[in-house]
Amino acid sequence: MTNVETASHHTARGMATRARIVAAAADLMFAAGVAATSLDQVLAASGTSKSQLYHYFAGKDDLVLAVIRRQTERVLAAQEPHLRQLDSIAGLLRWREGVIDLQRLHDCVGGCPIGSLAAELSASPVPRALLAESFQRWGSYLIAGFTAMAGRGELAPGTDPADLAVAVLSAVQGGALLTKTTRSTRPLELALDMAIEHVRRQMR
Amino acid sequence: MTNVETASHHTARGMATRARIVAAAADLMFAAGVAATSLDQVLAASGTSKSQLYHYFAGKDDLVLAVIRRQTERVLAAQEPHLRQLDSIAGLLRWREGVIDLQRLHDCVGGCPIGSLAAELSASPVPRALLAESFQRWGSYLIAGFTAMAGRGELAPGTDPADLAVAVLSAVQGGALLTKTTRSTRPLELALDMAIEHVRRQMR
DNA sequence: GCAAGAGTGGACCGTCAAGTCCAGTTCGCC
DNA sequence: GGCGAACTGGACTTGACGGTCCACTCTTGC
Numbered sequence: 293m294t295n296v297e298t299a300s301h302h303t304a305r306g307m308a309t310r311a312r313i314v315a316a317a318a319d320l321m322f323a324a325g326v327a328a329t330s331l332d333q334v335l336a337a338s339g340t341s342k343s344q345l346y347h348y349f350a351g352k353d354d355l356v357l358a359v360i361r362r363q364t365e366r367v368l369a370a371q372e373p374h375l376r377q378l379d380s381i382a383g384l385l386r387w388r389e390g391v392i393d394l395q396r397l398h399d400c401v402g403g404c405p406i407g408s409l410a411a412e413l414s415a416s417p418v419p420r421a422l423l424a425e426s427f428q429r430w431g432s433y434l435i436a437g438f439t440a441m442a443g444r445g446e447l448a449p450g451t452d453p454a455d456l457a458v459a460v461l462s463a464v465q466g467g468a469l470l471t472k473t474t475r476s477t478r479p480l481e482l483a484l485d486m487a488i489e490h491v492r493r494q495m496r
Numbered sequence: 497m498t499n500v501e502t503a504s505h506h507t508a509r510g511m512a513t514r515a516r517i518v519a520a521a522a523d524l525m526f527a528a529g530v531a532a533t534s535l536d537q538v539l540a541a542s543g544t545s546k547s548q549l550y551h552y553f554a555g556k557d558d559l560v561l562a563v564i565r566r567q568t569e570r571v572l573a574a575q576e577p578h579l580r581q582l583d584s585i586a587g588l589l590r591w592r593e594g595v596i597d598l599q600r601l602h603d604c605v606g607g608c609p610i611g612s613l614a615a616e617l618s619a620s621p622v623p624r625a626l627l628a629e630s631f632q633r634w635g636s637y638l639i640a641g642f643t644a645m646a647g648r649g650e651l652a653p654g655t656d657p658a659d660l661a662v663a664v665l666s667a668v669q670g671g672a673l674l675t676k677t678t679r680s681t682r683p684l685e686l687a688l689d690m691a692i693e694h695v696r697r698q699m700r
Numbered sequence: 701g702c703a704a705g706a707g708t709g710g711a712c713c714g715t716c717a718a719g720t721c722c723a724g725t726t727c728g729c730c
Numbered sequence: 731g732g733c734g735a736a737c738t739g740g741a742c743t744t745g746a747c748g749g750t751c752c753a754c755t756c757t758t759g760c
Contacts, residue, residue: 302707331747513737
């Protein structure tokens with residue numbers, strides 16, 4: 293009954309309300325963290341009431357799962373223009389700019405929405421599994437690009453696109469964490485430079 | 497009056513009590529996060545009472561600062577055998593093993609103690625500043641190693657040891673985050689491999 | 701047009717968190 | 731040994747939080 297993305301029993305108005313709740317929760321949790329965000333804050337920010345929240349979600353934990361899904365979609369959507377062209381150094385460099393611009397947009401506050409959720413929630417099994425899946429989805433775009441490069445014979449034989457993707461993602465996450473701690477885009481820039489150099493090094 | 501590491505007004509017994517509180521808090525917060533750890537849990541785990549905690553700390557925020565300091569010391573101490581020999585690829589590889597073993601020791605739960613605190617606390621100015629300092633201290637060991645390499649002419653001219661250190665630290669943090677999310681040491685291994693390759697690339 | 705059920709508002713409750721307070725004990729020092 | 735300060739125990743206050751409940755209003759399908 294809860295946690296339904298598609299309109300099974302829900303009307304258009306209901307879905308809109310649900311979406312408003314998730315959007316408000318995602319913003320607040322991005323800014324302050326999951327634990328530091330109360331349901332009352334979410335209700336105030338979304339202009340809804342307790343009964344509505346519990347009409348659409350089983351509880352806070354369930355809402356958090358919806359937030360994870362939403363943030364995953366948003367992160368991927370924000371990179372969408374670049375994600376499908378990660379099959380060349382030029383494409384990776386364009387993606388690099390996009391990722392860094394995104395951090396600048398938020399003044400280096402909050403870091404990576406997915407990464408922040410992962411840091412806070414990966415002690416709990418269910419959110420952790422969902423977040424692992426989010427990373428995997430993100431990584432799949434990198435893997436697709438690297439696989440295309442390998443298919444064109446641009447990658448040294450024996451290079452595993454999946455391993456390469458994990459390394460690059462690690463660089464993004466670590467760079468984003470240091471960026472939000474130091475309030476400077478520099479760490480993210482350096483980490484991404486390293487990662488792209490790493491890819492280039494596998495080329496031949 | 498609070499937050500005194502050295503024995504200004506405190507007796508040996510008092511300092512021991514204080515240390516027990518910080519130790520218990522650090523362990524609990526490492527396992528579950530800062531927000532998810534209550535003072536009552538800390539008291540129970542340390543065998544102390546409310547009045548003692550508030551005798552040594554101004555409040556939870558103040559206790560958290562002490563926890564940051566303690567975890568920083570612990571992380572650096574755990575790497576101590578390797579930290580002073582980061583001036584060669586061989587030294588970096590030994591350090592790599594140490595870092596990975598540490599994650600294995602905790603079954604990939606919790607990630608990097610400093611990184612986890614940074615992810616949760618870098619929205620608040622005071623903890624954030626302290627954590628930035630912790631990263632800088634950590635990085636200073638890397639910088640020392642790279643500077644020694646540069647002094648021996650092993651690094652390509654124009655290579656900035658500080659930039660190199662930030663990139664390597666980013667890899668560790670990102671690798672640790674993915675490691676705790678996927679419950680596998682693989683991401684950390686791949687990230688560290690990439691980072692060390694990155695250093696090697698700046699050589700000669 | 702009229703049920704049935706989706707959607708809504710907000711009062712209410714139990715719990716547990718941080719933080720306060722005070723009375724009592726131990727310690728360090730003269 | 732005795733005085734003051736450090737130290738300790740735990741009852742207590744206050745408030746916020748997640749969660750429940752019920753009365754009420756819209757929407758929709760027939």
